[in-house]
Amino acid sequence: MAVRRSDPSEMRLSEKFWQVSWSMILLLCLVAAVGFAMLYSAANGSWEPWAIRQAIRFAVGMVILLSVAVVDIRFWLRYAYVFYFVSLFLLAAVEIMGTIGMGAQRWLDLGLFQLQPSEIMKVTLVLALARYFHSIDSEDVGKITYLVVPLALILAPAGLVLRQPDLGTAILLLFGGGALFLLAGVRLWKFAFLFFGALAVIPVAWQFLHGYQKKRILVFLDPESDPLGAGYHIMQSKIALGSGGIFGKGFLQGSQSHLNFLPEKQTDFIFTMLAEEFGLVGGLGLIGLYLLLVVYGFAIALQSRSHFGRLAALGLTTTFFLYFFINIAMVTGLIPVVGVPLPLVSYGGTAMLTLMFSFGIIMGVYVHRDQRIGRRWASQVE
Numbered sequence: 001m002a003v004r005r006s007d008p009s010e011m012r013l014s015e016k017f018w019q020v021s022w023s024m025i026l027l028l029c030l031v032a033a034v035g036f037a038m039l040y041s042a043a044n045g046s047w048e049p050w051a052i053r054q055a056i057r058f059a060v061g062m063v064i065l066l067s068v069a070v071v072d073i074r075f076w077l078r079y080a081y082v083f084y085f086v087s088l089f090l091l092a093a094v095e096i097m098g099t100i101g102m103g104a105q106r107w108l109d110l111g112l113f114q115l116q117p118s119e120i121m122k123v124t125l126v127l128a129l130a131r132y133f134h135s136i137d138s139e140d141v142g143k144i145t146y147l148v149v150p151l152a153l154i155l156a157p158a159g160l161v162l163r164q165p166d167l168g169t170a171i172l173l174l175f176g177g178g179a180l181f182l183l184a185g186v187r188l189w190k191f192a193f194l195f196f197g198a199l200a201v202i203p204v205a206w207q208f209l210h211g212y213q214k215k216r217i218l219v220f221l222d223p224e225s226d227p228l229g230a231g232y233h234i235m236q237s238k239i240a241l242g243s244g245g246i247f248g249k250g251f252l253q254g255s256q257s258h259l260n261f262l263p264e265k266q267t268d269f270i271f272t273m274l275a276e277e278f279g280l281v282g283g284l285g286l287i288g289l290y291l292l293l294v295v296y297g298f299a300i301a302l303q304s305r306s307h308f309g310r311l312a313a314l315g316l317t318t319t320f321f322l323y324f325f326i327n328i329a330m331v332t333g334l335i336p337v338v339g340v341p342l343p344l345v346s347y348g349g350t351a352m353l354t355l356m357f358s359f360g361i362i363m364g365v366y367v368h369r370d371q372r373i374g375r376r377w378a379s380q381v382e
Helices: 013-019 022-042 051-069 073-078 080-097 117-135 144-162 167-184 188-200 202-206 211-221 232-244 270-303 307-331 349-367 377-381
Strands: 099-101 104-109
Touching: 013 349, 022 051, 022 270, 022 349, 051 349, 073 080, 073 117, 073 307, 073 349, 080 104, 080 117, 080 144, 117 144, 117 167, 117 307, 117 349, 144 167, 167 307, 232 270, 232 307, 270 307, 270 349, 307 349
Parallel strands: none
Antiparallel strands: 099 104
């Protein structure tokens, strides 16, 4: 075992590498393996076109995770605002030169690959909020005047994402940012005030929703009102979920998915295909792996001696939880369909690499858990 030094910044690279939580790495590999298997099944027993690309992206993502994990946690604190504003600039660039796909303008075409800036914003927003709350005194956290800046940090990207339109990612940004407010120590009564304020503006907000978004909400309330249109996705999803039973129909034996009744089976509705082929047991097994990752993330956060590291790990873990919770709630009909993929399982390039980067930050908090950082450290360095 590596000897822990009193100052983690003095550790050699090899020492930091062996400080990595390999049990958490194993959990990530298990979840990703579920994704490879489901993408193989979605292609009717072929590695092409989804499973092999996803495996390559995961391998690249693992290199990113380990590289990020050994970087001094103070680096992410120092440049948190820079990363945030670069992400915000990329989101604004989508408005001007974004690529349109599936009726939405969410990607930037960089030649070799397409980049989805909203995925990057999920991480950089947490880092920016963690730095802000790290830099202010604990007694100032609850003061209204000190909440204006972090509110602006959340609302600016959420507004740009809504214009793409991407309601699911906007919700993730709002809820993920709100969770960090709570974790930083903002009182619950302020959330209650915001909640009732949000209820009051629903009639106004309804007017700004796109037609398909309104339709999704109405279909959520009554799926059978449009079974061949807006309600088709969720009705087919429920049929597939129910037909899987306790133990499922077997690998590659899902009728709803393989007969192409189930839409977007490689992305948003991949959990439904898993439940149809492996039943309730398979679905609960994947949820169990997700929850273990959440427990690991929270445990790592609580071990951190720096306020920034603690908030960053808590915020990124909470965002990960919201990611899979919203997807599973969506495909089971508990909430309207909002287009959020299943983390590490659904097919997607930017989402996979961004998630691995975020777990690299969490792992970096663990590696540097004994690092103490003063509240004014970043401003003094800059």
